[in-house]
Amino acid sequence: MTTALSPVDPDSYRALMASHPGGVAVVTTDDGLAPYGFACTSWCGVSLDPPLLLVCASNTGSTLPVLAERGWFAVNLLHGEGRRAADAFAHRDAGRFSAVPWERSPATGLPLLPEDAHTAAECRVHRLDRAGDHTVIIGEIVRAEPLPGAGRVPLLYGMRTYATWPAT
Template identity: 60%
Template sequence: MAEATAVAEAAFRALMASHPGGVAVITTADERGTPYGFTCTALCSVSLDPPRLLVCASHSGRTLPVLAERGAFVVNLLHAGGRGAAEAFTSRTADRFAEVSWRPGPATGLPVLSEAAHAVAECRVAALHPCGDHTIVVGDVLRSEVRATAPAPLLYGRRRFAAWPSEPGPADA
């Protein structure tokens, strides 16, 4: 068997862009209460017992060191009206939180995007696993909330945002 080589970065980006995912903003705060956050599509459930999820955070961002030090974070799952928040948290803007409405979460006191999120999970860090240029952050879910009347979830794929389709598909019938 021939030795495999890694695919080029551009080819890998194209591959992953072809797989749409839900959009979240991961938030935390330092010991002084200064909020930090980043836009994320790399998240998934890990376990029901205990309730656990994971997110992937870039080593080059400002949020990961604060999140690791704080030991807690919030997953804000964005609805279609939250595109502005998604874009704000991918920008190099110094104060991303000036562009969104937020409040402290009841379980952690960390930022919850009160208008842009249709669902929220407040988490305690269970494990950190460095992997390439990211760290896999595993979180125990301390509290969750889902807004039943929120707009459709925000998706990202093929390098663009879209809303969850409003028409039921064949699998929903």
């Protein structure tokens, strides 16, 4: 016997997602004139061969259309001292890139956050799939570069707070 079930309400969904921490990343791209980006914890590895990862972007944000048009993006994996970048990119503020130091990748020209991230993965869009109010972006990693923050512990977000792993 099956019972008709309705989806959980938004508050229950947020509580579920907040209950399990994830690494914080800032996804960046540009339109040839200006950089764009957003913070996310919705990213993960997909495939080793070819090397694919995925991120999820809001359908109403300003970054997704630029990323889809350009066909390239970077995933800046924030270290424990990168909270200023997480805070700057968590909100839809046009001044996000003025709040943190950034530079263009010599290989792709994508915006990178060398002071706030320990690693950056530069990706070519492999596939875009709309999923509810977000789009799943699968990217083929063409370059994975340790940044000056390499070796620092990653920044985590869960239970509505930032944290890091204890130093080993």
